[in-house]
Amino acid sequence: MRLSQILISTLRDDPADAEIPSHKLLARGGYIVKIAAGVYTFAPLMWRVVKKFAQIVREELDREGANEVMLPIVQPKELWVSSGRWDRYVTDGIMFTLKDRKGSDMCLGPTHEEVMTAYVNAQVNSYKQLPVNCYQIQDKFRDEIRPRFGLMRGREFIMMDAYSFDADQSGLDAAYQKMRNAYCRIFERCGVKYTVVQADSGAIGGAGSEEFMVIADSGEDAILYCEASGYAANVEKAVSRLPEAPAGGEPRPLQKIATPGVKTVAQLEAFFPGWVAGRMAKTVLYHVTWKNKEKVVAVMMRGDLEINEVKLANALDALKVRLATDEEITAATGAEVGFAGPVGLPEDVPLLADESLQGRTNLLVGCNQTGYHCLDVNLGRDCRMPSWKELRLARAGEGCPLSGQPLQQARGIEVGHIFKLGIKYSKAMGATFMDQGGKPVPFVMGCYGIGVSRTPAAAVEQSFDDKGIVWPPAIAPFECVVAMLDPARAEQQELAGRLYQGLKAAGVDACLDDRAMSPGAKFKDNELLGFPVQVFVGRKAAEGQVEFLIRKGMQKSECAAGEVVARVLAALGR
Ligand code: ATP
Ligand code: MG
Numbered sequence: 001m002r003l004s005q006i007l008i009s010t011l012r013d014d015p016a017d018a019e020i021p022s023h024k025l026l027a028r029g030g031y032i033v034k035i036a037a038g039v040y041t042f043a044p045l046m047w048r049v050v051k052k053f054a055q056i057v058r059e060e061l062d063r064e065g066a067n068e069v070m071l072p073i074v075q076p077k078e079l080w081v082s083s084g085r086w087d088r089y090v091t092d093g094i095m096f097t098l099k100d101r102k103g104s105d106m107c108l109g110p111t112h113e114e115v116m117t118a119y120v121n122a123q124v125n126s127y128k129q130l131p132v133n134c135y136q137i138q139d140k141f142r143d144e145i146r147p148r149f150g151l152m153r154g155r156e157f158i159m160m161d162a163y164s165f166d167a168d169q170s171g172l173d174a175a176y177q178k179m180r181n182a183y184c185r186i187f188e189r190c191g192v193k194y195t196v197v198q199a200d201s202g203a204i205g206g207a208g209s210e211e212f213m214v215i216a217d218s219g220e221d222a223i224l225y226c227e228a229s230g231y232a233a234n235v236e237k238a239v240s241r242l243p244e245a246p247a248g249g250e251p252r253p254l255q256k257i258a259t260p261g262v263k264t265v266a267q268l269e270a271f272f273p274g275w276v277a278g279r280m281a282k283t284v285l286y287h288v289t290w291k292n293k294e295k296v297v298a299v300m301m302r303g304d305l306e307i308n309e310v311k312l313a314n315a316l317d318a319l320k321v322r323l324a325t326d327e328e329i330t331a332a333t334g335a336e337v338g339f340a341g342p343v344g345l346p347e348d349v350p351l352l353a354d355e356s357l358q359g360r361t362n363l364l365v366g367c368n369q370t371g372y373h374c375l376d377v378n379l380g381r382d383c384r385m386p387s388w389k390e391l392r393l394a395r396a397g398e399g400c401p402l403s404g405q406p407l408q409q410a411r412g413i414e415v416g417h418i419f420k421l422g423i424k425y426s427k428a429m430g431a432t433f434m435d436q437g438g439k440p441v442p443f444v445m446g447c448y449g450i451g452v453s454r455t456p457a458a459a460v461e462q463s464f465d466d467k468g469i470v471w472p473p474a475i476a477p478f479e480c481v482v483a484m485l486d487p488a489r490a491e492q493q494e495l496a497g498r499l500y501q502g503l504k505a506a507g508v509d510a511c512l513d514d515r516a517m518s519p520g521a522k523f524k525d526n527e528l529l530g531f532p533v534q535v536f537v538g539r540k541a542a543e544g545q546v547e548f549l550i551r552k553g554m555q556k557s558e559c560a561a562g563e564v565v566a567r568v569l570a571a572l573g574r
Contacts, residue, residue, distance in 0.1 A: 005511045006044050020218040022460035024149030025469050029528050033390070036146025038155030042453075045477040049456045054137050054474045056189050057160050057450055060182040066133040066162055071115045072331050073139065077105035079114045083428045087291060088319055096141045098156075104144045108141035111431065113447060116163040120443065121431035124381040130433065130443075131175055135162030149218070151457040152413065158452040165443040167435065169422075174445045176208075176420055179448045182415050183212055186450070192459050194415065195562040198224050198233040200310050201419060208420040212450075213412030215434040216457040226400035230387035235405055237423055239390070240407055241399030245278025245302060248361035253377040254343075259373045263338025263459075265303045268364060268373065275375070277303035281357055283340040285324040285332055288316055296324050296332040298345055300353035300386055303364075308393035315389040317353065324363075334367040341366030342383040343374050348520055353379070378488060406485070408463075414451070414459040418435025421445040457527075469530030470552050473572050476509075480568050481531040483513035483522055483537035496537040502565045503554070508572065527551070533571045535564055564567065 014024040015034070026032045031046035058068060075333065077097075080086035089095040089110060096108040109115065120132055140159045141175055147155045156246060164175035180196075187194045192214050199211040211234055213223055224240070225232035233239070262271045265282055280303030288297050297316065301307050313321045326337050332349050333340045344367050357363070362376040379385055396409035426432065426442035435441045451458075456475055463470045473479050482500045484492040496512060503510040511531075514523065519538065526534050537548040540558075548559035550571050559567055 001425070003481070003511055005514050006511075007531070008043070008045060009054055009214035011527055016322075017148075018150065020149050020152070020461065021464050022152070022218075022457040025460055025464055025528070025530075026150055026457060029530070031348060032150060033172045036155075038144060038153065038157075038328055038552060040151065040154065040156075040190075041092060045459075046456075048469070048473050048477040050453060051457055052477075052568045053190060054158075054452055056474065057137065057186055057452065060186045060189070061135055061160075061162060061179075064133070066135050066179075066182075069134045069136050070138065071109070071112050071118075071119070073109050073141070074106050075109050075115055077107065079118060080107065082430075083114050083117070083425050085114070091289075091319060094142050094144070096143050102148075110140055110142045111159075111449075112136070112161055113163065113361060113421070114429070115447075116161075117425045117429050117431045117443070117445070120163070120165050121426075121429070124165065124443075126434050127436055131166045131171055133164040133175060133179075135160055135448070138230050144533055149220075149457070151453045153220075154453065157454065160450040160452050162448040164446040164448070165426075166445075167433070167441075172420055172422070172446050176418060179278075179446065180210070181419055183418065183450070187212060187214075187415065187455075187500075190455065190459060191474050192415070192455070193221065195225065195232055195412065197225070197412070198237050199417065200234060200236040203363040207390060210418050211412075211414050212463060214415050214455070215410050216413050216458065216461040217411055218461055219411035219413040221412045223410045224394055224396060225385070226403055226405050226407055228405045229400050229402035231349055231402045232280040232411075233394075235394065235409075238394035238407070239392075239401050240394035241401060241404060242356055242392075243278075243304065243398055245304060246276060246371045247361075248279060248363065251361050251378045251381065251450065253375055254382045255375045256367060256372055257375060258371055260371045268303075272375070273363050274362060279303070279362070281342070281353070281360075281377075281379075283342060283345075283366055285329045285340055286312065286321045287328055288313075288318045289320040289323045290316075290318055295350065296328050297321075297338060297341070297350045297352060298332075299391065300342060300351070300357055300358040300365075301391065302354065302360070305354070305356055306395070307391055308392040311389075311391050311393075312352075316393060322500050330344065331395055333365070334569050335368045336370040339366045339370055339372065341368060341374065341377075342379060343367040343370065343377055343387065345383065347384075350384040351384055352389050352391070354391040355388050356392055358388055413454070413457050413461060415455045416448075416450045417517045418448045419446060421447050434557070452514075465554070467524075467554065468528030471530045471532055473532045476530070476532050478509050478511040478531050479572055480508050480535065481513050481526055481529075482508045482510060482535045482537065484541075485522060485536055487514045489541070492537045492541045495541045495544070495546070496535075499535060499537070499561060499564050503568055506565050506569060507574075508565075508568055512569075527554075533560075534567050535568070
């Protein structure tokens with residue numbers, strides 16, 4: 001392939017909206033071109049990258065017996081009503097909806113559990129036809145609140161989504177393990193550094209899920225992990241050993257103390273010397289939305305610890321939770337912000353507490369009266385007994401739940417997610433097969449996603465330098481470029497052409513850079529584009545000498561033309 005025939009337009013500057021390296025470099029390299037927020041054109045070189053990654057995905061999934069299909073993007077509302085997800089996705093605002101000419105509601109698929117379940121249900125009647133595993137690689141549409149970071153969080157993006165259908169839980173366990181193994185091979189082959197973490201199941205639902213994370217500073221997810229035990233979890237899901245706090249001692253009588261203007265845990269610590277945060281219980285008010293109602297809920301947490309809002313939403317089975325506004329707090333508690341607490345809390349405000357407070361005595365809490373706090377409060381004696389939940393945000397430095405060693409923190413980019421769904425969708429949608437006894441039972445399902453456009457961007461995030469992209473060879477648009485520094489010169493054309501043919505014959509995915517540009521510009525352009533191996537044919541062509549560059553680490557050397565093929569193969573690890 002000649003680069004002169006490929007539409008390549010590198011830019012001098014980063015686009016103004018690019019915040020992270022992969023977005024800057026992919027835009028500057030002309031790999032992606034924005035058409036609207038979170039909506040991009042994949043230029044020819046980018047499309048080669050995506051196709052290479054998609055091919056790795058296909059090969060590894062096919063090896064596990066999965067079938068590639070192509071499902072419709074445009075889907076009827078009724079299908080989403082049948083699973084119970086229409087309201088949630090529309091309330092979230094994530095769903096692109098449209099009406100057809102007859103006025104029927106449709107949507108652009110943000111994910112395909114419904115369509116796939118309906119499809120398999122129509123095809124599979126008997127346990128004898130199971131297991132089934134189907135996948136597709138296709139555009140998904142999500143009207144993300146904050147589309148950003150280029151391909152990382154698009155509103156139209158490419159996903160591989162797979163769905164497994166089994167007769168029972170052990171079948172699902174086996175299907176899940178196969179997919180997990182395939183995912184590990186996919187990300188290893190792709191050349192990214194990744195880790196598998198326990199994850200929250202989110203809006204997709206079901207029990208048990210893991211995320212594949214590419215470790216990078218720009219990652220939107222926080223991960224806690226322990227090298228000693230191998231424990232790793234998304235912070236949304238993570239648990240840790242409970243940090244120690246001083247004991248409260250035998251219950252003492254409650255005292256109410258004037259604390260004018262003292263509102264935060266830090267201010268209380270200063271106001272009451274000796275009452276460290278671990279002896280306090282803070283009460284945070286949340287506005288909670290369920291399918292049919294909204295309410296303000298009070299949530300208690302030990303003063304030195306934090307609330308995990310994902311765990312809170314799960315514990316309440318809520319669609320959404322957010323901090324209550326000042327007005328909502330005053331309306332619910334009768335006090336100004338900073339004085340909420342379990343003592344005297346109106347009965348109509350539900351009271352939850354984290355398990356870290358269970359059994360603790362003589363707490364310092366708010367009492368819903370502006371300018372006052374209470375000391376020596378004992379839950380259940382001086383106020384309602386809250387309903388106990390596990391709501392604590394695990395933090396770096398706290399003990400690993402398995403080894404007790406301090407947890408470490410890293411940032412990650414979610415490139416894949418695997419779920420054990422169970423019968424959530426099949427039951428809701430009435431998708432059943434006949435079991436051995438001739439009885440209809442719901443399919444036991446798993447679902448599995450990979451960000452096909454996000455993963456190459458994540459790979460760039462892990463592999464770049466001040467000159468540009470350094471593609472991992474497995475997904476590079478070309479593995480090697482042979483560039484003639486002066487394409488007008490016959491001896492350069494001749495040698496470059498010969499080297500290019502030799503590389504092609506040796507199975508290298510090479511391209512020929514015959515573009516008319518100055519040598520300096522050509523070096524720079526190829527550095528930015530990031531081909532793993534670069535061969536420059538210049539003034540020494542007549543002597544049979546070329547410049548050889550391994551892009552990773554910018555390792556430059558001279559090379560005899562006769563050695564080029566062997567050196568390229570060695571550089572590519574073949
Ligand atoms: P996130 O938490 O990043 O919003 P998600 O959990 O909603 O992602 P899934 O529904 O699990 O995503 O989708 C499967 C995969 O698709 C994700 O692991 C991710 O790699 C990719 N993906 C999800 N949303 C986007 C997006 N807006 N742009 C690009 N890729 C995405
Ligand atoms: Mg996910």
